[in-house]
Amino acid sequence: RPITNTEILILNSQMHPTPAGEVGELYIGGISLARGYHNRPDLTAASFVRHPFSSDVNARLYKTGDLGRYLPNGQIAFIGRRDHQIKVRGFRVEPDEITTVLDRHPAIQSSVVVGRGDNGGERQQLVAYIVAAPGQELTASSLRRHLAKSLPEYMIPTLFVRIDSIPVTMNGKVDRAALPPPDSSNIVREQAALASESAVAKDLTTILAHLLKLDNVGCEENFFLLGGHSLLGMQLISKIQETFDVELSLLTLFERPTIRGLGSEIERLMLEGRKGLADVP
Template sequence: LFEEQAERTPDAIAVVFEDQQLTYAQLNARANQLAHYLRKQGVGPEVLVGICMERSLEMIVGLLGILKAGGAYVPLDPAYPADRLMYMLADSGPLVLLTQHSLLQRLPLATLNIPVPALDAVDLAFDRYPSDNPNLLVVGLTSRHPAYVIYTSGSTGRSKGVIVEHRSAVNFWKVMQHSTHRNCPAHARVALNASITFDMSLKGLLQLLSGHCLFIVPQIIRADGTRFLNFLKQHQIDAFDCTPSQLELMLTIESRDEEGYYPKNILIGGEAIQLQMWEKLRSSTSINYHNMYGPTECTVDASIGLVNGAPDRPHIGRPIANTQIFILDPQGQTAPLGVIGEIHIGGVGVARGYFNRPDLTAEKFIPNPFSTEPGARIYRTGDLARWLPDGNIEFLGRIDRQVKIRGFRIELGEIEAALAALPEVREVVVLAREDTLGDKRLVAYLVMQAGHDLPEPAELRSKLARSLPEHMLPAHFISLEQLPLTPNGKIDHKALPAPDTTRNEVGYVAPRNIAEETLAQIWAEVLKLDKVGIHDNFFELGGHSLLATQLISRLRAAFQIELPLLVLFEATTVAELAQVIEIEQHLRTPPGIMEGKREEGEL
């Protein structure tokens, strides 16, 4: 399909990253050269190829090259801890691992007995390989072969790879053509926002099949609401995907400007939309907001609902084409209208299963009792929902303990397993608490071994960060003498205490000047605390990357200064950040003003 599009519009711009771009003809040729190289290495149908790359044109070339060779790509985030990357590589067993020169030192090359070409290395000489399209008949690729394997969080402490076939991805692309992107121009500008390790990225990547121009959002811009909005405006983006958390950040800054730029379509997914945001979006007359629901196991999304003009109750829309959604009671019978049940999904979007996990595949992908098609299956999502009278579906949360925070799907059991592996921990429970509306945080409850006290939060996070990504690190750690139990002996989650967000006087140091006082007030408001001391650590108080972007935005307004997000990860206390701001202001203030006296003139 991409090759057909490249033949139709060879000179149209296909992909843009910063000041670089490729036409459809150039992208197709470079992907073909990589595909021929991969074919020489033995890549073909049912063969996995890892891709561990930062956002770049080479990343897109890599994805297309793998698919053209007949293989399935396994995306790996370079920011993941080494242990997590090692596990995914060992579990998937890719024949080749594509990467970039700057990442070679981060990868466990000594343990990998496979080719690890850096696509941006000048000495690989891919130019010596043909630039024509590989012969699909020779490759033997069909729609039933896997296109990618994406790893998701696992309840047993290890993530699991979901195998998705070409036919499923193509069906989702066709659905978007006739729904979310129906009113886009012929050569629309589409932003690639989500990471390729997250299946939401397909919402952008698949637009190359439609001849649209894909603008890759730089990582540093994704995490900053103001810069993201400026990026959308600068490139006049017609459509992009985001999570509700990311959208909320943009809405709180300013979603409109004096020049009247609006994206035509915003595709929302990854977590539930809160009622307050739903009310904002449904009254919009300028932007089409699409609420999209679906697990990775069902190819990105299984239902879509237009929020504009919708009723006042949030919903996830209706099943997409060639997809069936069944809401079943505990006995496996269809739940009546308005009655809560578990979502089961059938149709062409259902994944093949979990890589090398036949037991778990059989447990979650079960025979479809409502279909006469041989071998038809439905996927048990573990999500609760009910049918509304208008035919839409209301999402009501999880049956099990899988949660979504800031768009990331997290198995709480995986965090518990990492904490339980620490020798000083005897028992542990992790919850996702939302004690303040819209502010969901991970809280770990620990019972320590005899003779051990609860370590400092920074020490625990440091240990967890060796195997867990940042979004899976708890915001709070609470020590208990024992876990509360229900009368039948199970852990009583409702009896677990909320974290204390009030700041006691022990170790508290008050601000010493106006700058520290302003910073402490902003920190307290963003973190929803009563007060913050100058030596308190932002991340130990419950801060995370999304709150960090809000903080940077508030600092910009308060101090009239541009600070990169990275600063907050280096200057993590009020005192340290105040010093950084003082230096920045000193460097940017003209010498004449510095030498004068305040009372002798006006600014």
């Protein structure tokens, strides 16, 4: 709650008050509000805005950049910083909301969620960095199930990365720039990545591991949940045609995003091709 002689408003992008429970930006007003930044008229103009609900034309609100929402008891819950917001598949996502849910998992000691350019760099994907509680093992599927109980599908991270500790700056804030890039040594995978069996599946494993920059890919692991995307998918389809002399559509990859699923479809097409050649007089 605001202190004496201080006013706190939670407003949306149109400077309208947000309903209880809806996230908005925190604005501070009142007689104790500063006049602006010393010798920084540009920052003052950007951060000290006219009070939209005051009859005093000189009244100002300070635009904090912090996000929050009203709780049912009237208190304000801090959600995170506006400058940490990212856009994922057309949705605005506040990573700290995901972190809050992740930290409720009994096997997680702490976490941080950030947006990273995917392997092709054409769009943002959510990456969760996890510090596991001592002696705890995690799998990507168990983390997704935990998050899905509280969050919509578009807020479920694409990748989970296990780290020993979350890096912080000298000011004690999370140092997002120091977080390591996801790779085969730190990505949280499924508990048992089943090995591929057939010759086609083994060749597919090699192709996928190269494209995804992983040491190995289990036959039931989902291409898209390992960091794959449509651009890499097109490269995969091209490599499959070059290797097996069969044509797959991108739709097939979406419908069968595992080595087992793709392998069975490739084997079916190869068999049909051989039958077609045998029928030629």
